Amino acid sequence: MRILRRRYEKPDVPDRLPTDVEKTRINVFKQSLLGYNNMNAYGRMERGSRDMESSTEKDMLQVQMLGDFCLTYNGKVLSGESVRAKQVWNLLEYIAANRGRENSLDRIIEALWEEGDAEDPANALKNLAYRLRTTLKNSLGLPASDYIVFKHGTYSWNMEAPCVFDTDLFEEELKRAKQQGLSREEIYQHYSRAVSLYKGNYMPQASYKQWAQSQTAYYQRLFMEAAAVLSGMLLEDQRYAEAEDACRAAIACDPFVEVNHINLIRALVGSNNQKKAREHYEFVCRLYLDELGVKPSDTITKIYMDVINQNAEFERDLAAIKEELKEDTEVKGALMCNFEVFRSIYRLQARAALRSGSSIYIALLTATGRDGAEIRPEMLERIVDNMTTVISSFLRKDDMVCRYGRAQFLIMLANITYENMGMVLDRLIRQINACKMGQKVEVHGQVRALDPVELEEKRHE
Numbered sequence: 001m002r003i004l005r006r007r008y009e010k011p012d013v014p015d016r017l018p019t020d021v022e023k024t025r026i027n028v029f030k031q032s033l034l035g036y037n038n039m040n041a042y043g044r045m046e047r048g049s050r051d052m053e054s055s056t057e058k059d060m061l062q063v064q065m066l067g068d069f070c071l072t073y074n075g076k077v078l079s080g081e082s083v084r085a086k087q088v089w090n091l092l093e094y095i096a097a098n099r100g101r102e103n104s105l106d107r108i109i110e111a112l113w114e115e116g117d118a119e120d121p122a123n124a125l126k127n128l129a130y131r132l133r134t135t136l137k138n139s140l141g142l143p144a145s146d147y148i149v150f151k152h153g154t155y156s157w158n159m160e161a162p163c164v165f166d167t168d169l170f171e172e173e174l175k176r177a178k179q180q181g182l183s184r185e186e187i188y189q190h191y192s193r194a195v196s197l198y199k200g201n202y203m204p205q206a207s208y209k210q211w212a213q214s215q216t217a218y219y220q221r222l223f224m225e226a227a228a229v230l231s232g233m234l235l236e237d238q239r240y241a242e243a244e245d246a247c248r249a250a251i252a253c254d255p256f257v258e259v260n261h262i263n264l265i266r267a268l269v270g271s272n273n274q275k276k277a278r279e280h281y282e283f284v285c286r287l288y289l290d291e292l293g294v295k296p297s298d299t300i301t302k303i304y305m306d307v308i309n310q311n312a313e314f315e316r317d318l319a320a321i322k323e324e325l326k327e328d329t330e331v332k333g334a335l336m337c338n339f340e341v342f343r344s345i346y347r348l349q350a351r352a353a354l355r356s357g358s359s360i361y362i363a364l365l366t367a368t369g370r371d372g373a374e375i376r377p378e379m380l381e382r383i384v385d386n387m388t389t390v391i392s393s394f395l396r397k398d399d400m401v402c403r404y405g406r407a408q409f410l411i412m413l414a415n416i417t418y419e420n421m422g423m424v425l426d427r428l429i430r431q432i433n434a435c436k437m438g439q440k441v442e443v444h445g446q447v448r449a450l451d452p453v454e455l456e457e458k459r460h461e
Helices: 020-038 086-097 105-112 121-140 166-177 184-197 210-236 240-253 258-270 274-292 298-310 318-325 339-356 377-394 418-433 453-459
Strands: 061-064 070-073 076-079 148-151 154-157 163-165 335-337 360-369 400-405 408-414 441-449
Touching: 061 166, 070 121, 076 121, 086 105, 086 121, 086 154, 086 210, 105 121, 105 154, 121 148, 163 166, 166 184, 166 210, 184 210, 210 240, 210 258, 240 258, 258 274, 258 298, 274 298, 274 377, 274 400, 335 339, 339 360, 339 400, 339 408, 339 453, 360 377, 360 418, 377 400, 377 408, 377 418, 418 441
Parallel strands: 061 163, 335 400
Antiparallel strands: 061 070, 070 076, 148 154, 360 408, 360 441, 400 408
């Protein structure tokens, strides 16, 4: 499977075992999470919710960092929206994210004033720390100095204060899932709870900040691995609706990990929803073309075709099959299809061309900015939509069109001479160039004759 995009790495944090105090906090709070395994918590769970599950310990501060950053204590919630002084909130974000670390004053100052726009940053930081403690006390009723402490010449999170972080619970569930000697059900329960805890990316409001980026990637990688394992187990157990939810949650997190698309297609087919499976495969094809300029790998295409064919329902009535083969809408213009269909029909035409004597040509249309410049990303969708409309309406009903690259289209025309093919292509290009697309584009065309399959075989003799 291909995993596109960035490489994930564990953030630069010291490896250490949890202290006895931390273990106690985790175990106490986990007692309130026993209902997680009964929740359909993947795609349908409300993301970014400000409430973590209520703790049995009333004096336990709960800190959510996955999907949102907020603090909950005795039913009171403190979030970034309720704190008007953004630098106070920024300081809380940084201290909470870097708990258990040695953070020098210089490092905190650099994180808060990246542009160096504070005249006296040391005093400014001291004032922020005072205001942060006051905010925690007034908004949540927390003891003023129990959570933000000044030790060894810097400000840090008090690791001895009674609190629990959802990131700690998340990692703890994943560690337990990989322990030796667990039953399959126990492994499933740990992965299920871990996936349920991941309500979204790590501290999303701070994701653009340099200090948060490595941790965002780290927790996202852990979640993607857990979701892939969980969805695989659910597919084995034929729990297709739950597998679909787990896959959709992972796709929402990162849409370019193919295993999640593959498992989602399998889940949809397992639920006898071949139509949605086809629609999702076509969505993946468009997504990869739009965002990456490539087609999905042969792996996902082969698995898609295999799963669809293996799970096709047994049908005795040929008339019913014929109805299913018909087009759903009124036939207008050329046949638009994906590349897999285009390739299959090309091969069929190549087999029949020598015997039928048909002249068949394929053309490639490529749109670029003026002088070959790249099309601006924000204009790509509009340009592709305009090209699709013009091409499909301009060509005949028995012509075929498929999108090939980010701004490329393949066209197949039958029963036409080479001279007429050139004329048709010239007129089509002029009509596309005449559209108002929001950016000046140039469309270029190439034409090749289809080679009958017998001629291709002779070339290799």
